[in-house]
Amino acid sequence: xxxxxxxxxxxxxxxxxxxxxxxxxxxxxxxxxxxxxxxxxxxxxxxxxxxxxxxxxxxxxxxxxxxxxxxxxxxxxxxxxxxxxxxxxxxxxxxxxxxxxxxxxxxxxxxxxxxxxxxxxxxxxxxxxxxxxxxxxxxxxxxxxxxxxxxxxxxxxxxxxxxxxxxxxxxxxxxxxxxxxxxxxxxxxxxxxxxxxxxxxxxxxxxxxxxxxxxxxxxxxxxxxxxxxxxxxxxxxxxxxxxxxxxxxxxxxxxxxxxxx
Amino acid sequence: xxxxxxxxxxxxxxxxxxxxxxxxxxxxxxxxxxxxxxxxxxxxxxxxxxxxxxxxxxxxxxxxxxxxxxxxxxxxxxxxxxxxxxxxxxxxxxxxxxxxxxxxxxxxxxxxxxxxxxxxxxxxxxxxxxxxxxxxxxxxxxxxxxxxxxxxxxxxxxxxxxxxxxxxxxxxxxxxxxxxxxxxxxxxxxxxxxxxxxxxxxxxxxxxxxxxxxxxxxxxxxxxxxxxxxxxxxxxxxxxxxxxxxxxxxxxxxxxxxxxxxxxxxxxxxx
Numbered sequence: 153x154x155x156x157x158x159x160x161x162x163x164x165x166x167x168x169x170x171x172x173x174x175x176x177x178x179x180x181x182x183x184x185x186x187x188x189x190x191x192x193x194x195x196x197x198x199x200x201x202x203x204x205x206x207x208x209x210x211x212x213x214x215x216x217x218x219x220x221x222x223x224x225x226x227x228x229x230x231x232x233x234x235x236x237x238x239x240x241x242x243x244x245x246x247x248x249x250x251x252x253x254x255x256x257x258x259x260x261x262x263x264x265x266x267x268x269x270x271x272x273x274x275x276x277x278x279x280x281x282x283x284x285x286x287x288x289x290x291x292x293x294x295x296x297x298x299x300x301x302x303x304x305x306x307x308x309x310x311x312x313x314x315x316x317x318x319x320x321x322x323x324x325x326x327x328x329x330x331x332x333x334x335x336x337x338x339x340x341x342x343x344x345x346x347x348x349x350x351x352x353x354x355x356x357x358x359x360x361x362x363x364x365x366x367x368x369x370x371x372x373x374x375x376x377x378x379x380x381x382x383x384x385x386x387x388x389x390x391x392x393x394x395x396x397x398x399x400x401x402x403x404x405x406x407x408x409x410x411x412x413x
Numbered sequence: 414x415x416x417x418x419x420x421x422x423x424x425x426x427x428x429x430x431x432x433x434x435x436x437x438x439x440x441x442x443x444x445x446x447x448x449x450x451x452x453x454x455x456x457x458x459x460x461x462x463x464x465x466x467x468x469x470x471x472x473x474x475x476x477x478x479x480x481x482x483x484x485x486x487x488x489x490x491x492x493x494x495x496x497x498x499x500x501x502x503x504x505x506x507x508x509x510x511x512x513x514x515x516x517x518x519x520x521x522x523x524x525x526x527x528x529x530x531x532x533x534x535x536x537x538x539x540x541x542x543x544x545x546x547x548x549x550x551x552x553x554x555x556x557x558x559x560x561x562x563x564x565x566x567x568x569x570x571x572x573x574x575x576x577x578x579x580x581x582x583x584x585x586x587x588x589x590x591x592x593x594x595x596x597x598x599x600x601x602x603x604x605x606x607x608x609x610x611x612x613x614x615x616x617x618x619x620x621x622x623x624x625x626x627x628x629x630x631x632x633x634x635x636x637x638x639x640x641x642x643x644x645x646x647x648x649x650x651x652x653x654x655x656x657x658x659x660x661x662x663x664x665x666x667x668x669x670x671x672x673x674x675x676x677x678x679x680x681x682x683x684x
Contacts, residue, residue, distance in 0.1 A: 229597075243607060
């Protein structure tokens with residue numbers, strides 16, 4: 153469904169953020185991308201929808217090579233990729249409803265969007281999604297009145313109302329407390345299952361990733377150093393990804409949590 | 414050095430010796446210049462007039478009292494003109510300042526090498542010339558009257574509004590813009606959904622602030638024939654009609670107080 157082919161990104165400063173990354177994500181698979189800060193996780197995600205222009209290589213979504221598209225075609229293809237951000241990136245001074253409906257901007261003309269005349273079926277879908285994440289009563293609140301967890305739920309609604317085939321999720325839980333983090337991760341994986349969405353989830357919290365996804369990819373200095381199921385994530389592998397450290401705790405903690413669950 | 418060792422103790426001073434000497438020298442030179450200026454000014458002052466000033470002021474003051482209250486009926490119209498100059502001038506300025514601000518802000522300019530310098534030039538050039546001087550010029554070009562004042566106020570305000578606005582645009586949270594971009598929104602949609610909501614409070618604050626300033630400025634524009642209450646002021650001054658002058662000053666004071674109150678109210682409502 154999504155295929156990255158020798159994807160490379162070199163920043164103007166000369167930093168090689170991605171080094172010929174090959175990756176294939178089939179339909180409906182949720183994949184966690186782990187790796188130390190600066191490994192290129194954010195760059196990888198942003199190169200897929202070209203918020204960051206890749207230097208070379210191909211990003212093939214379905215059968216379209218995104219790297220070759222002009223701006224109009226790119227905008228059309230972006231509608232198929234929903235994005236969820238670390239600090240939620242909601243437009244703070246707009247209402248919850250406006251934020252959710254902004255996910256439809258790629259489908260709605262300029263005039264209608266300026267005057268907030270979204271088609272009724274979009275509004276229906278927005279209410280359905282808000283209801284699904286349990287925030288239907290908040291539709292009229294301004295985004296900056298919400299708590300972190302609530303904002304991230306709105307961010308999820310905004311991504312899903314695009315009716316995407318793929319979710320790009322950039323550190324969804326980094327600004328949230330442990331409990332909310334789990335709820336958000338659970339919500340994302342559940343929704344992906346319901347809608348058969350593929351997702352790439354950047355995540356710092358290894359234990360959290362192991363808990364919720366079927367496949368983990370380890371990125372280190374712009375290259376893939378691990379690709380496998382969570383159960384293959386041993387101390388050796390973590391050392392390869394993050395460097396020398398006592399990893400026994402991280403993995404043990406996960407076992408305990410799984411037993412409890 | 415700022416940190417030095419004396420008798421085995423680490424001594425800390427705010428400045429090292431060199432900067433201490435320099436700062437004393439600068440203070441000395443500054444004092445010398447001040448004293449010299451003082452002498453120059455007192456030498457070129459005609460002291461007879463200066464010592465006479467309180468008597469003259471008291472004389473004018475006694476003639477100006479009481480104000481000629483019935484003159485207020487001729488003032489309503491110029492006062493209305495003044496209000497129009499300030500309000501319409503501000504609106505006109507904003508219509509031009511918003512595109513200039515978007516062209517000048519680093520993160521929204523269509524071209525950093527061609528369009529941005531032009532926008533910055535517009536900002537600097539309109540800002541650097543006082544509205545009284547713009548009015549002097551415009552009275553010559555389009556003739557005396559309200560229109561000249563209105564355009565003078567508008568031109569002078571472009572730079573002010575555009576500068577504050579483009580600074581606000583440069584300070585927006587790029588993440589929110591990125592998020593809108595990622596949905597597949599077009600350039601103008603990104604503007605309306607990602608940028609505009611973020612600069613709305615700044616835009617509202619700037620317009621009210623500038624309107625407040627423009628009301629004060631437009632009261633004097635009449636002095637050069639650009640319409641409004643200043644025209645009456647000039648006429649009264651020229652004919653030594655002091656009771657009228659005092660009434661006009663009172664009216665201007667009242668107008669400024671009202672504008673102050675209105676803008677405080679509006680700003681409070683927005684933020």
